[in-house]
Amino acid sequence: MFKKKPQIKNLSPLRSSDRRKLADQIIAEYQIQVPAPPQTLDENGATTLDPNPTSLTAIRSSLLPENCLSARFNTHAGPHSKLVSGTIYVGSQPGQEERILWFQIGQSDQRLYPTVYTLWQNPGLVPLLHTQEFVVEKLRSGADLMTPGLTRGPPFPEKAKKNAIVAVASIEKPSVPAFVGVCEIDVSALEQVQGAKGHAVKGVHWEGDELWAWSHGGIGGKQAAEKIDGWDDSANVVGLSKGVESMALEEDDADGQEGGVSLEETKNDNGGTHRASSERSDADEQEAEPSTQEIDQAFYNAFLFALHNARKNGSPPHYGIDLPVNPSMLISHFIQPYLPIHSTSQAQYYTMKKTSWKNAKKFIKYLDKQALVKSKDRSGGETVIFDIDFDDQHILDFIPYRLPKPREDAGGGGSSQTPSKAVNTASDPSVNQNLSLQTLLRPSSKLVPDLLPxxxxxxxxxxxSSFLRTYIDQDPELTTQSSSPRFIKLNPFLANNILGGSGASNPTTQAADTKALAAGEIARDVLQKRLLEDTHLCQPYWVLLRGDQKWSSADPSLPKPKSGTPPKLSVIIEKRTGTKTVTKIGNLEVFGINPEILAGELQKKCASSTSVGQLVGGKPGQMEVLVQGDQREVVEKEVGKRGVDRRWIEVNDKTKKKAKK
Structure with a gap:
């Protein structure tokens, strides 16, 4: 079903109470066995049940982790490309990456479908069917499992009845579910499959589709292990099987404790132990959140550190600093590299929004008030630093502190990066990619075969152009009978097929054609320009080549050319709510850039809030990145690291005042 990439809206955290309700819904629908709570004796010697059995909480956390997020999605599926919407649930088990774990389709079907990641974590959750490896490959392309493709039966699992959700694995990797679907027949009742016809399982998700490939960091899907313990293919029954027809929420679920129940160490089905995700070792505990005053002081000290370092290594008068310094450059070069951030947990607190200034403009005004710098407001509301007092006593007396070990920038610039919530560019496949945007032309029948083959x-x-030169060289009269070597004498082919045709719809072009026809000759460069730019003669196409690829019509491995003029990466600077300036970046997907990853990197580089949303006027699923402030220079640098040439960037500054007519 998810052959096409779904359009996923903003993810939002799932409340603990909602998470527990969904987990209980899953427990009931999939008939997961929940061990009876232990019995205890009260003060009167009567037997009571423990109201908070850890086994139930452990199963809930295994099905839906405490860090679970949810979002709505839209996609197109089926032979008629029907629009389908639903909900996804994203989460990560301890030590694993964040993945889509469950999904719900449409409004009529309220069932929650597990992804292969959930099945790999919860053996025995659904009945497991088997088929040949080559059939699994067909399933991965979107095909349904036909009845003759079933193996290892009969008998088949008892729960594989009509409309039941099942998993499918290959007989080469029998303990690794690779396909999730819905039974279209009662598979458990089949007495033989040889000679049978029709669909057995309709596919909804499989290893290799777009749900499997989704990740916050854009790193692609995770391959399954060769073997997963717990999938008993003979009985399909382990710890998560048999049992609960319905389950009411415990009273403690409504007690306002949104964090869930802390788990003790519990035995798993393989005899081992696991610990709840809410438990953390001392080394993993998050550090206490610093106060606003402490964050302010850290930003101020970072600026002093940057100036102290520049004064130590540079030469007067500006010690190697290019003035003026705009807000984005201030944050990315003078603040972020010098913040005393030594862990990822610290990075979430040291952002401009956490300071008392809230934005870089007010921070610059504060530095101006301290007589460290001189600032001025540019047109458009941007405040820049145009002078720095390097002899200020605060800079001279500054004592450097220990900084985190610098990491080389992915673009090779050598600048240091501090830990942040943004995605590390090492996981960004678009960094350092080599792109070539090639313009191609497809000739009309008028030019074939006289000029083009x-x-x-x-x-x-x-x-x-080379074919045109060859055509001219093959007919000496075209040059010898013209008034100048710069001109070409018109023959019937040039006059009728290139000039004066339906392509001359522009009045200027028509006038030039009429003049050339009257003179009986035309300039070489004018003829070549007319041939290349008239869409009635040569229809424009484009293709994006990667690495060392060179265009050749005979190479079938190259991407198929697309009609139209080559695309541009769109950068729009505009005003929001009166005075706030924002930068919008669109058309990123064309150049292989993941908007989510770029947004995280821009958030770090610009020290501004970023968001990713549907591109206005774009196709469904085509996203744009929005960054606070005029960040065109930073954007140009970041997309340049990802192979986008400056010539392919179209900047539209809507903040400029229109000239009066």
Whole structure:
């Protein structure tokens, strides 16, 4: 079902009470056995049940982790590309990556479907069917499992009845579910499969589809292990099986304790032990959140550190600092590298929004008030530093402190990066990619075969220019009978097929054609320009090549050219709510850039809030990144690291005042 990438809206944390309700719904629907709570004796010697059995909480956490997020999604599926919407639930088990664990489709079907990640973590959750490896490969392409494809039966699992959710594995990896679907027939009642016809299981999700490939960091899907303990293919019954037809919420679920119940160490089905995700060792405990005054002092000290370092290593008058310094440059070069952040947990607190200034403009005004710098307001509301007092006593007396070990920037610039909530560029596959945006032209039948050999092939502008030179060289009269070597004498082919045709719809072009036809000759460069730019003669196409790829019509491994002029990466600077300036970046997907990853990197580089949303006017699923402030320079640098040439960037500054007519 998820062959096409779904459009996922903003993820939001799932409340603990809602998470427990959903977990209980799953326990009931999948008939998961919950061990009876231990019995205890009260003061009167009567037997009572423990109201908070850890086994129930452990099962809930295994099905839906405490860090669970949810979001709505839209996608197109089926032979008629029907629009489908639903909800996904994202979470991560301790020590694992964040993945989509469950999904719900449409409004009529309220069932929660597990992804393969959930099945790998919870053996025996659904009945497991088997088929040949080559059939699994077909299933991964979106096919349904046909009845003759079933193996290892009969008998088949008892719970594999019509409309039941089941998993499918290959007989080569029998303990690794690779496909999730719904039984279209009562598989458990089959007495033989040889000679049978029809669909057995309709697929909804599989290893390799877009749900499997989704991740916050854009690193792609995770491959399964060769073997997963606990999937007993002979009985399909382990700790998460048999049992609960319905389950009421305990009274303690409504007591306002949103954090859930802390788990003790409990035995798992393989005889081992596991510990609840809420428990943390001393080394993993998050540090206490610093006060606003402490964060303010850290930012101020970081600026002093940067100036002290520049004064130590540079030469007057500016000690290697390029003035003026804009807000984004201030944060990325003078603050972030010098913040005393030594752990990821600290990084979430040391952001500009956590300071008393809230934004870089007020911070610059504060530095100006302290006589450290001189600032001024530019048109558009941006405040910059245009002078620095390097002889200030605070800079001279500054004592450097220990900084975290610097990491090389992914772009090779050598600048240090501090830990932050942003995604590390080491996991960004677009960093350092080599892109080549090639313009191609497909000729009309008018030019074939006299000038060009084929109307179905694509040619580069240089190739078409070369064909034109060859055509002229093969007919000496075109140059010898013209008034100048710069001009070409018009023959019937040039006059009828290139000039004066339906392509001359522009009045200027029509006038030039009429003049050339009257003179009987045309300049070489004018003829070449007309040939390349008239869409009635050569239809424009484009293709994005990667690495060392070179365009050739004979190479089937190259991407298929797309019609139209080459795309541009869109950067729009505009005002929001009167005075606030924002930068919007669109058309990133064309160049292989993940908007989510870029947003995280821009949040770190610009020290500004970022968001990712649907591109206005774009196709469903085409996203744009929004950054606070005028960040065009930082954006140009970051997309440059990802292979986007400056010529492919289109900047539209809507903050400039329109000139009066």
């Amino acid at each position: 084929s109307k179905t092939d694509f040619y580069t502008p240089n190739q078409i």
